[in-house]
Amino acid sequence: MANNASNGDHKSSKPPPTPSPLRNSKFSQSNMRILVTGGAGFIGSHLVDKLMENEKNEVIVADNYFTGSKDNIRKWIGHPRFELIRHDVTEPLLVEVDQIYHLACPASPIFYKHNPVKTIKTNVIGTLNMLGLAKRVGARILLTSTSEVYGDPLVHPQPESYWGNVNPIGVRSCYDEGKRVAETLMFDYHRQHGIEIRIARIFNTYGPRMNIDDGRVVSNFIAQALRDEPLTVQAPGTQTRSFCYVSDMVDGLVRLMEGENTGPINIGNPGEFTMIELAETVKELINPKIEIKMVENTPDDPRQRKPDITNAKKMLGWEPKIKLRDGLPLMEADFRLRLGVAKKL
Missing domain, CATH: 3.90.25.10 (UDP-galactose 4-epimerase, domain 1)
Structure with missing residues (x-):
């Protein structure tokens, strides 16, 4: 039975943290500075392509290449509005940004089962580090959570209000429960510190640049x-599964980031x-x-x-x-x- 949770329309009672004064000074460029963790990955690299289309955006990618590849973003290397940092999000990152798209995490069973401890560290410590950065610089942060938070669902289709049916000690738990904890951290920082958050629960996505032997x-x-x-x-x-083409997914993520709703909001193809x-x-x-x-x-x-995807249609004007x-x-x-x-x- 579904339990009541956020309907994707949560509004903060606290004012957001004050952005860095550097962002508002006469020395600041007018561009939006955007960090994409996991930006050399499958969805991340397509998101980078979309963000780089806007000439007012400066994009910073942080990736440790565990599942991502420089080939995915090679065309942007050397571009004056693009910066690439080899970095593991389980370590703190000090950059000045306005928005953070936090995608860094193995998403394929082959990869997250290969190193489950690293996977849960990425979800928990990595998310803590990105939230700490968002708090310090006053950035808005979007987490790509997952449909895996619903586990083996007893409700079909899955609305955001459903709390899920997840095995906490199974071989997939490092990913499923890791993302659930990441969502908890996002809302705790939002409630306690007024951080501007967005949470996307993304469903199966496919398209060019997927790892060929990633097990999906x-x-x-x-x-x-x-x-x-x-x-x-x-x-x-x-x-059964539902498959969303990557360009549709990226469009949904950008709409969520630019909109006024915290989420969580399902983004996927029904x-x-x-x-x-x-x-x-x-x-x-x-x-x-x-x-x-x-x-x-x-x-x-x-x-x-x-x-x-009722909420995505209503709140974001999005559908695949x-x-x-x-x-x-x-x-x-x-x-x-x-x-x-x-x-x-």
């Missing part, structure tokens, strides 16, 4: 199809597909000759995942535009280029 289902299926390998569907194959349906679609679009093979499932794999069948070929082209697999005539 869309990238797995496309890579397997291009390599003429069977598409491995985890049993029973009836579990189009729901079973894993079998996804595999059949990839097979049809990319490689009709391959087979679909059922394999053993992983522990704590959610059976259903679909966002209720790109359908799965239109987005998959764009991702296929990127994977073909990186894998060196030419399209068969």
Whole structure:
């Protein structure tokens, strides 16, 4: 049963902290200085592209390249409005900024299970460090939380008011519970110190620049199809996911940051597909000759995942535009280029 929580329209009773006087002085540039942690990653790099389109923005990326890559942001290196810092958010960072998009965290099960302690440190200590920075310089901070905070949901689709059904001691808990704690920290800093916060609960996202072997289902299926390998569907194959194309996701994040609502707000595509349906679609679009093979499932794999985006529509004027069948070929082209697999005539 759903419990009452924030409806995404929380307003602070405390005034926000005073911004750094440097930002308002005659020596200050008129540009908005924006920090993106995890900006060399999949979603982060697309967000950087979007922010750099605005000539009034200066963008600073902080990334330790655990899952990100310089290749994703190479085109901006050397640009006068862009700065790249090799940095791990579990260590403090001292920069003067107006906004912080805090994306830094492994988001793929392969990566966060590989080093679960590092994952929860990134979620907890990293978020504490970014909140400390936001407090010091008077910046607004947006956290990319996750649909994983809902766990294996007993409510479908999932509204922001649902408190979730999460295993606190499972192999995925470093990510699920880490993000839940990160949300707690965001609201505690907001209530106690008046920090301007925004929380996005992002659902499955896909598109160019995803790590090819990161263990997430869309990238797995496309890579397997291009390599003429069977598409491995985890049993029973009836579990569902909703897939949002990365440009739609980035648009939602920017709208949330620029809007007046703290969140949490779900950002995702409510189009729901079973894993079998996804595999059949990839097979049809990319490689009709391959087979679909059922394999053993992983522990704590959610059976259903679909966002209720009522709040995103109402408060942000946002909803996804790109359908799965239109987005998959764009991702296929990127994977073909990186894998060196030419399209068969």
